Amino acid sequence: MLPISLARTANGPCTCGVNPVQALRSWAAVLLLLVVTGGWASAQRTTRIHISDGFDFPVGKPSADGYYKARGMRLRPPVHFGEDWNGRGGGNTDLGDPVYAISNGIVVWAYDVKAGWGNVAIIRHAYRDPATGQVKHCDSLYGHLREMDVKVGQEVKRGDKIGTIGTNRGMYAAHLHFEIRHDLSVGMQRNSVPRDLTHWADPTTFIERYRRLNKEWGKQRVPVGTFKEYAGHRGL
Numbered sequence: 001m002l003p004i005s006l007a008r009t010a011n012g013p014c015t016c017g018v019n020p021v022q023a024l025r026s027w028a029a030v031l032l033l034l035v036v037t038g039g040w041a042s043a044q045r046t047t048r049i050h051i052s053d054g055f056d057f058p059v060g061k062p063s064a065d066g067y068y069k070a071r072g073m074r075l076r077p078p079v080h081f082g083e084d085w086n087g088r089g090g091g092n093t094d095l096g097d098p099v100y101a102i103s104n105g106i107v108v109w110a111y112d113v114k115a116g117w118g119n120v121a122i123i124r125h126a127y128r129d130p131a132t133g134q135v136k137h138c139d140s141l142y143g144h145l146r147e148m149d150v151k152v153g154q155e156v157k158r159g160d161k162i163g164t165i166g167t168n169r170g171m172y173a174a175h176l177h178f179e180i181r182h183d184l185s186v187g188m189q190r191n192s193v194p195r196d197l198t199h200w201a202d203p204t205t206f207i208e209r210y211r212r213l214n215k216e217w218g219k220q221r222v223p224v225g226t227f228k229e230y231a232g233h234r235g236l
């Protein structure tokens, strides 16, 4: 004959030795934990920056004087996600020329990522679209810089020098590769979003459209922590 406690375990409903009420409580605790941590994981980090008062060209401040667009943006093959700006003198005559922030913003990327890029700076902007009155965000990217004068987390003003035109260690004739993205998640993963004008801006069209915006006091929130890791960096 079995001791009474063992007999009960063998014949009773199997709750794996756990009191059903206790089991329910611990499941409720797990569920609550999931809800709370899930909430943290999806909470978007933000920072506050000065809103744009207009956008200028990144070379030949402020209107690309002395430069020309050697190659435009193209979202169908052969794809070119931005514009290539060269000095009118040709060749490497523009090597070391200043590159400027196209508007107020915060530096969210400023690293030498080597490969076909070299030094890349990305600046995040907030601007009020006069058509809707809504505040929008965008990123501007400056590639193949010879020198970078900015650091991640640094606020910049429209027209601040952020670096100089480079060749990516002699890979190209000196030029600035320049992009504007509506989608703040792109970072260095350019194939992670659809190739359309919802996610990408034609830089010249964008600058001409938002050339002059009203000055505003105070700061606006922009999301940060939106990039995937690339070349060992995550950005701001």
Ligand SMILES: [Zn+2]
Pocket: 071, 080, 082, 083, 084, 176, 177, 178
């Ligand atoms: Zn290019």
